[in-house]
Amino acid sequence: xxxxxxxxxxxxxxxxxxxxxxxxxxxxNFVIDPNTIRRIVAAADLEPAxxxxxxxxxxxxxxxxxxxxxxxxxxxxxxxxxxxxxLPKTVARFRPERVEGIDVVESDALAVTDLxxxxxxxxxxxxxxxxxxxxxxxxxxxxxxxxxxxMVQDEVADRLAAGPGSKVYGVPSVKASWIAEVSKAGVIGTxxxxxxxxxxxxxxxxxxRSEPVAQIGAGTAQGLTGNRxxxxxxxxxxxxxxxxxxxxxxxxRAALSGWAGSGAAAEExxxxxxxxxxxxGEKLDVHQFAAIAAAxxxxxx
Ligand code: SAM
Numbered sequence: 001x002x003x004x005x006x007x008x009x010x011x012x013x014x015x016x017x018x019x020x021x022x023x024x025x026x027x028x029n030f031v032i033d034p035n036t037i038r039r040i041v042a043a044a045d046l047e048p049a050x051x052x053x054x055x056x057x058x059x060x061x062x063x064x065x066x067x068x069x070x071x072x073x074x075x076x077x078x079x080x081x082x083x084x085x086x087l088p089k090t091v092a093r094f095r096p097e098r099v100e101g102i103d104v105v106e107s108d109a110l111a112v113t114d115l116x117x118x119x120x121x122x123x124x125x126x127x128x129x130x131x132x133x134x135x136x137x138x139x140x141x142x143x144x145x146x147x148x149x150x151m152v153q154d155e156v157a158d159r160l161a162a163g164p165g166s167k168v169y170g171v172p173s174v175k176a177s178w179i180a181e182v183s184k185a186g187v188i189g190t191x192x193x194x195x196x197x198x199x200x201x202x203x204x205x206x207x208x209r210s211e212p213v214a215q216i217g218a219g220t221a222q223g224l225t226g227n228r229x230x231x232x233x234x235x236x237x238x239x240x241x242x243x244x245x246x247x248x249x250x251x252x253r254a255a256l257s258g259w260a261g262s263g264a265a266a267e268e269x270x271x272x273x274x275x276x277x278x279x280x281g282e283k284l285d286v287h288q289f290a291a292i293a294a295a296x297x298x299x300x301x
Pocket of ligand 1: 126
């Protein structure tokens with residue numbers, strides 16, 4: 001028989017025990033459905049007993065318990081002190097054999113820069129209001145994370161997984177794509193949560209890219225180190241992406257003129273990167289953005 005997971009009765013009991021009411025500002029919607037937990041854990045595709053998983057926002061522990069059945073270790077980062085302090089006790093009660101398998105870090109996931117163990121994977125039901133920044137921050141700060149499975153609002157899932165030309169393609173799509181290959185791995189209804197959110201959730205799978213930029217760009221990426229984990233490269237590419245989408249309707253020549261210093265400089269850089277100055281950002285893939293950033297470095301932007 002599989003180990004027990006938290007259902008509606010256990011979640012209600014834990015909430016009562018702590019005297020808490022889920023807060024909207026912290027995006028607290030707790031999963032009360034064991035089948036959903038099994039689905040997320042299966043989709044996370046962890047190598048059994050081999051991986052250290054970083055979980056953001058463990059809440060009352062619904063997903064944490066499911067992860068402890070497969071992970072070697074779980075590092076859980078929770079911002080809300082009563083929830084963070086309860087988690088080890090919940091593990092001791094429902095998975096007494098795994099109390100050594102968890103570290104709880106009471107912190108804002110946006111601020112963590114070191115962890116008690118090196119994470120191999122990120123698996124989380126992310127707080128919706130900060131989902132994209134948390135995802136980018138953690139994937140950016142911890143290059144040891146090779147893959148991830150996160151639950152976010154369904155429309156955010158679509159945006160993260162979108163490619164050039166899609167209506168929902170934008171800044172999150174390109175930035176996530178700089179770090180990982182991103183795909184949608186399912187939709188989760190509202191009734192599996194307490195309290196039930198207004199809109200459905202989506203599962204997003206991330207597999208970190210390992211190939212260097214120089215090999216996948218237009219051969220013009222010499223201005224970057226070529227290392228995707230390099231923070232300076234990431235900043236250079238993200239700056240171009242932010243500028244290109246800040247004025248979505250404009251041509252790249254116009255949208256990037258502030259970044260390049262002038263329209264003429266933007267045109268020169270775009271041509272050096274092999275991109276039509278009259279093109280729009282929403283048509284470019286991440287490799288083309290990398291080529292622009294690299295050409296920018298070569299032009300001393
Ligand atoms: N994992 C639990 C589940 O599936 O039932 C709870 C998920 S709930 C959607 C989001 C959780 O993230 C809450 O526990 C909330 O307190 C926590 N949280 C919100 N903002 C956070 C932040 N900036 N850093 C860390 N945790 C945060």
